Amino acid sequence: MVVKPRVRSFICLTSHPTGCAQNVQQQINYVKKQGPIKDGPKRVLVVGSSTGYGLSSRIAAAFGCGADTIGVFFEKPSEKGRTASAGWYNACAFDKAAKEAGLVAKSLNGDAFSDEMKQQTIEAIRESVGQVDQVIYSLASPRRVDPETGQTWKAVLKPIGDSFENKNLDTDKKVVSTVSIDPASDDDIENTVKVMGGEDWERWMNALTDANVLAQGVQTIAYSYIGPEVTWPIYTNGTIGRAKADLDRAVRSINAKLSDLNGRALVSVNKALVTQASSAIPVVPLYISILFKTMKAAGNHEGCIEQMDRLYRDRLCNGNDIPTDEDGRIRLDDWEMLPDIQQKVAGTWVRINTENLDELADFKGYQEEFLRLFGFGIEGVDYDADVEVEVDIHG
Ligand code: NAD
Numbered sequence: 001m002v003v004k005p006r007v008r009s010f011i012c013l014t015s016h017p018t019g020c021a022q023n024v025q026q027q028i029n030y031v032k033k034q035g036p037i038k039d040g041p042k043r044v045l046v047v048g049s050s051t052g053y054g055l056s057s058r059i060a061a062a063f064g065c066g067a068d069t070i071g072v073f074f075e076k077p078s079e080k081g082r083t084a085s086a087g088w089y090n091a092c093a094f095d096k097a098a099k100e101a102g103l104v105a106k107s108l109n110g111d112a113f114s115d116e117m118k119q120q121t122i123e124a125i126r127e128s129v130g131q132v133d134q135v136i137y138s139l140a141s142p143r144r145v146d147p148e149t150g151q152t153w154k155a156v157l158k159p160i161g162d163s164f165e166n167k168n169l170d171t172d173k174k175v176v177s178t179v180s181i182d183p184a185s186d187d188d189i190e191n192t193v194k195v196m197g198g199e200d201w202e203r204w205m206n207a208l209t210d211a212n213v214l215a216q217g218v219q220t221i222a223y224s225y226i227g228p229e230v231t232w233p234i235y236t237n238g239t240i241g242r243a244k245a246d247l248d249r250a251v252r253s254i255n256a257k258l259s260d261l262n263g264r265a266l267v268s269v270n271k272a273l274v275t276q277a278s279s280a281i282p283v284v285p286l287y288i289s290i291l292f293k294t295m296k297a298a299g300n301h302e303g304c305i306e307q308m309d310r311l312y313r314d315r316l317c318n319g320n321d322i323p324t325d326e327d328g329r330i331r332l333d334d335w336e337m338l339p340d341i342q343q344k345v346a347g348t349w350v351r352i353n354t355e356n357l358d359e360l361a362d363f364k365g366y367q368e369e370f371l372r373l374f375g376f377g378i379e380g381v382d383y384d385a386d387v388e389v390e391v392d393i394h395g
Pocket of ligand 1: 049050051054072075273275
């Protein structure tokens with residue numbers, strides 16, 4: 001069938017199998033071009049491995065470090081003539097490329113928050129690689145079913161304390177307007193921390209430790225974001241920020257659990273990028289459009305794969321201690337947060353409106369990146385050609 005994009009606000013209902021595969025291949029090519037990464041992990045579990053930061057982590061681990069990988073994700077295969085989700089096609093493409101390169105690639109599709117999926121993953125580790133040296137935790141989800149109580153928790157993106165009003169970009173209509181969001185209730189905060197905080201990361205690490213599938217010196221890394229003051233009310237000081245702060249609590253508890261293995265848990269603060277998760281956050285798409293313009297002009301713009309390649313090459317496997325900030329976090333948002341970049345972004349922020357959007361921000365780049373997430377707008381792909389939308393993962 002011929003597949004065209006069908007965008008509805010911050011989601012695209014279709015995805016292109018060839019485009020997604022090409023996207024994965026381009027990321028693989030990028031990592032290979034940088035050369036092998038010395039002394040990297042050889043057996044890596046990535047929870048949330050089908051899109052965004054998790055996919056790029058898996059690619060950097062496999063094609064940079066030469067690691068066998070196990071990937072866990074929640075994606076939809078093609079059904080009744082509809083395309084599969086983009087993450088499904090990404091996972092298929094990764095699986096194929098890794099196996100062609102002689103690497104183990106096990107892919108598990110299902111709810112990572114459930115105990116069943118943790119158990120299936122443990123079995124898959126035992127059967128394929130025995131133990132893992134590294135666990136990347138890169139889930140982004142709007143809800144979580146608590147495996148102990150069966151209760152469904154729902155994450156919300158709200159400020160805490162006062163209501164929040166600021167500029168916002170309607171990415172469908174290409175209009176800069178004002179958004180006003182009421183403050184979260186205590187219940188909203190608890191819900192968001194339950195979904196996006198550290199509890200499930202801890203549950204994963206406890207289950208993996210108890211099953212003896214973690215190797216000596218194991219590392220585990222979860223991803224976070226801080227960003228500039230303009231997004232603090234909705235991000236860092238809001239419900240999602242509260243959940244991210246809970247990751248720091250989880251680091252301490254996981255480190256205690258891993259002490260017999262000489263293991264280590266870390267949070268990596270990454271750059272704001274266009275992913276399925278970030279496009280749903282108010283204010284952030286406008287900030288990203290301005291940031292991209294500023295960082296491209298400064299020559300230090302990066303996408304997910306450049307960030308994750310740098311995570312492995314310069315931070316985790318640099319032959320020395322892992323550099324961290326005073327709170328013990330890895331900072332891959334260092335270039336985003338450079339004073340010069342942030343001053344320029346802040347200056348643009350006050351001036352930006354619908355009329356000068358194209359001049360002051362890289363909205364075109366934002367839209368292109370968004371479509372690329374679903375396999376559209378990729379060089380060399382014939383979007384008028386018939387494609388097979390049913391693609392399998394062999395696991
Ligand atoms: P994403 O939406 O691209 O990826 C989310 C992944 O989680 C996918 O692989 C998806 O299949 C998986 N997933 C979601 N629910 C699941 C479930 N129930 N079971 C199994 N898998 C499930 O998101 P992303 O932007 O790459 O975010 C990953 C992490 O990086 C998050 O912690 C996010 O806060 C963090 N981060 C993102 C940004 C950004 O700008 N995008 C910046 C810094 C940090």
